Amino acid sequence: MTMAMPNLQVSDCYNLKPSLTSLFAPRLLHCPLTQPHLRFISKASLQQSHHSSSSPSTFVNRRQLISQTASLSLSVATLSALQLPAKSEEGLSEWERVYLPVDPGVVLLDIAFVPDDLNHGFVLGTRQTILETKDGGNTWVPRSIPSAEDEDFNYRFNSISFKGKEGWIVGKPAILLYTSDAGESWERIPLSAQLPGDMVYIKATGEKSAEMVTDQGAIYVTSNRGYNWRAAIQESVSATLNRTVSSGISGASYYTGTFNTVNRSPDGRYVAVSSRGNFYLTWEPGQPFWQPHNRAVARRIQNMGWRADGGLWLLVRGGGLFLSKGTGLTEDFEEIPVQSRGFGILDVGYRSMEEAWAAGGSGVLLRTTNGGKSWTRDKAADNIAANLYSVKFINDKKGFVLGNDGVLLRYLG
Secondary structure, three states: OOOOOOOEEOOOOOOOOOHHHHHOOOOOOOOOOOOOOOOOOOHHHHHOOOOOOOOHHHHHHHHHHHHHHHHHHHHHHHHHHHHHHHHHHHHOOOEEEEOOOOOOOOOEEEEEEEOOEEEEEEEEEOOOEEEEEOOOOOOOEEOOOHHHOOOOOOOEEEEEEEEOOEEEEEEEOOEEEEEOOOOOOOEEOOOOOOOOOOEEEEEEEEOOEEEEEEOOOOEEEEOOOOOEEEEOOOOOHHHHHHHHHHHOOOOHHHOOOOEEEEEEOOOOOEEEEEOOOOEEEEEOOOOOOOEEEEOOOOOOEEEEEEOOOOOEEEEEOOOEEEEEOOOOOOOOEEEEOOOOOOOOEEEEEEOOOOOEEEEEHHHOEEEEOOOOOOOEEOHHHHHOOOOEEEEEEOOOOOEEEEEOOOOEEEEOO
């Protein structure tokens, strides 16, 4: 007996009290980041005691020489100190870091721009972080949404999407925001308590229409501003695995009921990785349930997504990168050598058919200009003390890399 996915209607969600409240850290005060003060000690001071026993004439000559040398060293050190804040930015030939007014420890999760005005965009993150830009991403300011601040929850805003002037935001604990005026104002849409899982992704698809995915594999669509949601899948992932476990899906018996990652192609296809990375699943519009697939590699899967040509890329734990053979759905992958320094690669974003960027732990940043056949490392990004979780290209001229501790890189081209 399979478990069907319920259709959802609006209900009052303001009385819901999720038990996960205690897991969310309280909000911290915004504090400006300051550079540490540099202290220089004169060589003369360090060496004075060493020369105190020298003859008077020798002591005077050495003292003068040491004093001059110390002054020169101090001047050089001072000039070097003045350049320290800009060192990391100068080394990034294709990217620059944009400093954000966020609390330490904030992880950036998604970014989107209004299609009719690519200077106007929003970036989301943990600890109820919503930032807004109106100059293309050069500067960002915190955005307050009263309808998302009327409860004692510290929301994790997972996904944002625009279509025209209409936009959607989803987060955890369950929250859905909608705008019809390009983000000038946001309305909170109540959600049903029957929603299976946490909302992790939303895609604006048309006028008053959107597609929403939860971490339990439920896919819902709406065409009336989110007041009603229709299930696009007829059974849960757990029910699908129980029905197909005899077909030989390795690791299906260890499925914990949630996805680790889920990514959507431009034509509406999905690929998702199980929470343990044992296998992956795909879904295409019109299919009644997710299709499970064995992983083609020995190491567990970290993330998967779609290439610009319609094929798949696959990342494994420990820094491996694989590309599917061909452009359709397949379980046949080949490994591509990459210089990840042993750190995991966490995401891949395509700028064009041939150029893509991969990002990962400890500032790993890789680039390909031949569709993924070979990759080179941007060594300057090694100095960024953060994990880079997501690569997002709005178009071929506007792209961003999102990381932890509020790290945001902007593509320069």
